[in-house]
Amino acid sequence: MLTINNLKASINGKTILKGINLELKAGEVHALMGPNGSGKSTLAAILAGREFANILEGTVTYMGKNLLEMPPEERSREGIFLGFQYPTEIPGVSMVNFMKTAVNEHRKHRGLEPLSASDFLKLMREKKELVEIDSKLANRSVNEGYSGGEKKKNEIFQMAMLEPKLAILDETDSGLDIDALRIVANGINKLRHPERSVIVITHYQRLLDYIIPDIVHVLYDGRIVKTGGRDLALELEEKGYDWIKKEADKSTVYE
Amino acid sequence: MNNSTVKYDKYSALYRDNIERISSGSSQYINSFRESAIREFVRLGIPTRKNESYRYTNLDPFFSHDYSNYFIPGEQDFIRAEEFRCDVTDMDVHAIVLLNGFYPTITDKIRKLPGGVLIGSLNEASKLFSDQIEKHYGKYVNGNSDGLVYLNTALASDGVFIYVPEGVEPDKPIQIINLVESDDDIFNQHRNLVIVEKNASVTLIICDHTLSPRKFLTNAVTEVYVGENSHFDIIRVQNEHNNAAKITHTFIHQERNSHASSNNITLHGGLVRNSTHHYLGGERAECNSYGLFLADKFQHVDNFVNVIHAQPYCTSNQLFKGILDDMATGAFNGRIFVDKNAQGTLAYQKNNNILLNDDARMDTKPQLEIYADDVKCSHGATVGQPDNDALFYLQSRGIGRHEARLMLMFGFAHEVIENIRVEALRDRIDSLVMQRLKGELSRCAYCMINCG
Numbered sequence: 001m002l003t004i005n006n007l008k009a010s011i012n013g014k015t016i017l018k019g020i021n022l023e024l025k026a027g028e029v030h031a032l033m034g035p036n037g038s039g040k041s042t043l044a045a046i047l048a049g050r051e052f053a054n055i056l057e058g059t060v061t062y063m064g065k066n067l068l069e070m071p072p073e074e075r076s077r078e079g080i081f082l083g084f085q086y087p088t089e090i091p092g093v094s095m096v097n098f099m100k101t102a103v104n105e106h107r108k109h110r111g112l113e114p115l116s117a118s119d120f121l122k123l124m125r126e127k128k129e130l131v132e133i134d135s136k137l138a139n140r141s142v143n144e145g146y147s148g149g150e151k152k153k154n155e156i157f158q159m160a161m162l163e164p165k166l167a168i169l170d171e172t173d174s175g176l177d178i179d180a181l182r183i184v185a186n187g188i189n190k191l192r193h194p195e196r197s198v199i200v201i202t203h204y205q206r207l208l209d210y211i212i213p214d215i216v217h218v219l220y221d222g223r224i225v226k227t228g229g230r231d232l233a234l235e236l237e238e239k240g241y242d243w244i245k246k247e248a249d250k251s252t253v254y255e
Numbered sequence: 256m257n258n259s260t261v262k263y264d265k266y267s268a269l270y271r272d273n274i275e276r277i278s279s280g281s282s283q284y285i286n287s288f289r290e291s292a293i294r295e296f297v298r299l300g301i302p303t304r305k306n307e308s309y310r311y312t313n314l315d316p317f318f319s320h321d322y323s324n325y326f327i328p329g330e331q332d333f334i335r336a337e338e339f340r341c342d343v344t345d346m347d348v349h350a351i352v353l354l355n356g357f358y359p360t361i362t363d364k365i366r367k368l369p370g371g372v373l374i375g376s377l378n379e380a381s382k383l384f385s386d387q388i389e390k391h392y393g394k395y396v397n398g399n400s401d402g403l404v405y406l407n408t409a410l411a412s413d414g415v416f417i418y419v420p421e422g423v424e425p426d427k428p429i430q431i432i433n434l435v436e437s438d439d440d441i442f443n444q445h446r447n448l449v450i451v452e453k454n455a456s457v458t459l460i461i462c463d464h465t466l467s468p469r470k471f472l473t474n475a476v477t478e479v480y481v482g483e484n485s486h487f488d489i490i491r492v493q494n495e496h497n498n499a500a501k502i503t504h505t506f507i508h509q510e511r512n513s514h515a516s517s518n519n520i521t522l523h524g525g526l527v528r529n530s531t532h533h534y535l536g537g538e539r540a541e542c543n544s545y546g547l548f549l550a551d552k553f554q555h556v557d558n559f560v561n562v563i564h565a566q567p568y569c570t571s572n573q574l575f576k577g578i579l580d581d582m583a584t585g586a587f588n589g590r591i592f593v594d595k596n597a598q599g600t601l602a603y604q605k606n607n608n609i610l611l612n613d614d615a616r617m618d619t620k621p622q623l624e625i626y627a628d629d630v631k632c633s634h635g636a637t638v639g640q641p642d643n644d645a646l647f648y649l650q651s652r653g654i655g656r657h658e659a660r661l662m663l664m665f666g667f668a669h670e671v672i673e674n675i676r677v678e679a680l681r682d683r684i685d686s687l688v689m690q691r692l693k694g695e696l697s698r699c700a701y702c703m704i705n706c707g
Contacts, residue, residue, distance in 0.1 A: 048651050076653035088648040092666025092673070101662065102652040109653070141666065142648075158652060 007058035018222035079165030185210030282381035299402035311586035356445030511537025
């Protein structure tokens with residue numbers, strides 16, 4: 001589904017991604033872990049099409065297409081979803097209007113008629129239950145004045161509405177208390193599907209207690225320095241990142 | 256002889272030549288202000304950019320123009336004006352039409368609504384309700400040093416009078432439709448007086464239209480008295496063509512525990528300058544001053560807001576937004592004055608603007624004068640491009656860049672529009688703004704002018 005090959009990228013002249021290789025198959029859940037500043041969010045934003053990084057080298061192939069050539073809206077319509085670490089507040093744009101436009105753009109892309117107002121509201125109600133979102137939220141402006149937990153729930157709600165093929169969830173667990181974490185994680189689990197792949201970006205193992213990954217990658221200094229099974233996440237939880245850093249730094253010296 | 260002298264001569268000549276005709280319709284009390292007002296006007300003159308509150312607005316192209324004779328309507332004019340219907344048909348209001356500043360009804364000059372509410376011609380009211388007029392007329396423009404307000408006092412020949420008695424709330428909003436229509440270039444002035452007695456509540460909608468493609472200049476003054484515990488909303492919708500200049504001066508005087516809000520929505524117009532004065536003259540009064548404008552081509556829109564906290568524990572809030580395209584220019588000047596007695600004042604001001612290209616220009620200036628110690632005051636202004644983070648967020652959900660930009664600008668504007676509490680009008684403004692943002696014509700269906 002997704003193949004990242006030797007991806008190198010810089011921001012303001014500083015190289016952030018130094019050769020990422022990653023292969024993701026349909027239905028797989030990959031966890032992407034790593035210390036702060038390792039390049040996790042940069043990778044997520046590049047995959048979603050944010051034009052802030054300079055791609056130096058490498059390719060990203062998604063469903064057989066060159067992903068890096070597609071504008072962000074095209075990627076979304078083709079099934080990529082980014083759950084933002086810091087969802088943007090958009091005053092004056094209501095959630096209903098926002099989602100209606102987005103859902104209908106997706107439908108148009110698939111050659112479908114726009115949803116009727118009543119079908120759309122029904123769909124919204126259905127999906128809101130999934131993340132136990134306050135129904136009043138829909139009438140408010142996008143993310144404006146939402147609590148941290150509400151913002152993250154709202155990301156998963158949007159994911160449920162858009163039914164992506166590949167969801168990239170950037171630190172969806174950050175800033176959540178235990179209850180909110182459980183709700184958000186349950187929401188994500190309910191959206192798991194044999195055809196839907198997920199990349200979960202997180203610092204901590206605790207989210208992975210709920211969302212069991214197939215594969216765990218550790219990103220450090222712009223490279224994936226370790227890949228393993230679920231046990232790797234547990235090991236990181238126990239030992240921290242220092243041993244990974246040491247190991248990685250050592251190998252860099254010998255390179 | 257320099258240019259400015261010529262200009263003042265022109266307007267004092269206008270006064271001398273027409274004073275008899277103008278005075279003949281008004282009461283003696285209103286006429287008693289005229290002579291000193293024209294002298295004051297000659298002393299102060301037409302504001303130039305040297306005047307701090309007109310620093311960003313050049314009135315000269317409109318004031319140096321030669322307009323035809325001062326307009327006094329004939330019977331035919333009245334009939335045409337009466338045929339006008341607002342096309343926001345689902346808005347249930349008591350509507351009044353003003354034609355070139357005149358109340359265009361011959362027989363029914365004062366309408367009596369349930370509860371003793373009066374709406375109608377200021378001229379007529381000045382004769383029938385002289386005690387109300389003498390109590391309020393000319394009182395709230397006091398202390399103003401704007402020559403144009405004096406010019407209005409000298410020359411205004413009619414306008415709307417609204418009276419809401421104590422404890423009364425009219426069943427629906429009152430709408431004033433200002434039509435400017437003439438085969439000649441005209442300069443018109445009108446004067447409105449709104450009296451809201453205590454424990455009363457009323458919403459006033461003022462719509463400005465131009466119906467013929469001539470050069471027009473309007474200089475309008477509205478005085479409002481808001482009594483104790485009363486509630487007053489004024490919403491102004493301006494949709495005039497590029498050859499029209501609209502200068503409005505609104506003075507809202509508030510008594511204790513009263514609440515007033517003003518919302519200036521400027522969709523179209525060649526030159527627009529709104530000055531909105533809020534005088535918080537009683538404890539715990541509260542006012543909101545909102546504004547939104549969309550300008551393109553060579554349009555210019557200037558909002559001057561003047562909030563005076565004269566008494567303790569009052570709250571004021573200003574929110575003004577502008578979207579500018581092409582060579583359009585805009586200005587916002589927000590003054591907050593806190594008297595030394597006005598302890599416990601809360602005063603906020605926000606002005607945000609979007610420039611859609613490099614040629615558009617916006618000037619924004621807060622002006623804070625605070626003489627009390629226990630005051631909470633904030634102000635902020637931005638002039639910039641549409642927010643890139645928000646743009647990416649929308650795009651990342653499948654919304655195309657163009658559509659996303661439209662949504663953002665609409666959202667930006669909607670923050671002002673959402674404060675309109677008349678639902679049919681709010682929806683209508685939303686859709687007019689959307690059309691305008693899409694580059695479609697936003698004029699009301701009745702307007703025959705394609706001033707694009």
